[in-house]
Amino acid sequence: MSVYLDDQIDPEKSPHEHTSKELHLEGTIRRLNEYWGDKWLSEINTRESKGYVRHRIAAGGGEGGARRDLQILQAAINHHGCENLHYGQVNVWLPAKGNSRQRWLTRTEAAKMIWAAYRYREIQTIHIGPMKGQKIVTGRRPLRHIARFILIGCYTGTRASAIASAAKRQEFGKSWVDLERGLFFRKPIGKKETKKRQPPVPLSNRLLAHMRRWDRLDIAKHHFVEYNGQSVQSVKTGFANVVKLSEIDISLENVTPHTLRHTAATWLMQAGTNLWDAAGYLGMTVEVLERVYGHHHPDYLAEARKNITKKRPDEVDRDR
Structure with missing residues (x-):
């Protein structure tokens, strides 16, 4: 995690020059280090990952925040491997992804x-x-x-x-x-x-x-x-x-x-x-836009709305 953080932040920058993304990463690494800092890569498994989720919730966080933290842990492990600092694949278990936020302002x-x-x-x-x-x-x-x-x-x-x-x-x-x-x-x-x-x-x-x-x-x-x-x-x-x-x-x-x-x-x-x-x-x-926001479009399901009351051809002939 230390290697990942050092390689993600420009060493020439002073702390007050860090972007919000860099500050967020620093905070995430600190949280992860509280639980994982004294463990070996070989100790990372589903049981320990679930333990971190419980640890994060007990500290006042949520399952969604724990999932994002564990994604950073996985990114740090992958980066460590790409730098040839360890060999072999190490996978981090993630809790199920929650529903995306839909709140918007009128x-x-x-x-x-x-x-x-x-x-x-x-x-x-x-x-x-x-x-x-x-x-x-x-x-x-x-x-x-x-x-x-x-x-x-x-x-x-x-x-x-x-x-x-x-x-x-x-x-x-x-x-x-x-x-x-x-x-x-x-x-x-x-x-x-x-x-x-x-x-x-x-x-x-x-x-x-x-x-x-x-x-x-x-x-x-x-x-x-x-x-x-x-x-x-x-x-x-x-x-x-x-x-x-x-x-x-x-x-x-x-x-x-x-x-x-x-x-x-x-x-x-x-x-x-x-x-x-x-x-x-x-x-x-377009796929993301249509899936997440498409239901707000005035044409959303317009064809289905029109056809729901439309008679089948055999019903039209029978009426005649």
Whole structure:
């Protein structure tokens, strides 16, 4: 696991320069090390893997999180073997894959979240003096970068890491936005192609107008989602605060930054967008789009709906 982590993170980077993906990997390796760190490769089997799932759940996690952790363990083992540091195949048992999240935002919910993030003012507690313990509202607006994040996510369906790194100029390791041509180059410059495709996406006129205004007013100095002039590594905490402030319904399923990708796909389907165009816009295959979001399309099962009341040829002849 140590070898895998070292080879995945650029040694030239200081800790504060790590991307959200790198920070997430570090956290995963730490969790895995608590359980697996003193074991040998030969001890990895189904019983121990199931033991890790129980360990993860007892620590407050879930089976889905344990599955993702074990996938990283398998990737680390495979990498170790490819480097000829061990010989032979070692397989990690994985719990069954859970149902994919289906939560998406209605336009009303998205608007509530954007306004909650935009209007929120910082609240501070006084710790000394006669007013100790009292709370005061300051003039700072610490969640406005989340409002920008939500707008970009809903209108492009881009993954959170690419939105967070979106820069105003071309920069190695960053995604970037060409405001002149209205194009969002989602794949960070220099990054290798992976199964998670990140093709450039044309920006809608509404979003492009917002982004040009942020640039013109110097709201976005270097990145379109930045806090106090600095790029952000993760928006999870701020995003969770906005979900609470907006008071949208999360009784059935929580809303996370990835929900914005589901939202964009759902809105495109509800608008009757051609599957090929929508899949290209989102950077996913037509098969995945149709399987996961196709039921939102107005033409979904249209032929079946029409035929359910249609008489068979022999019934038509009999009626005559």
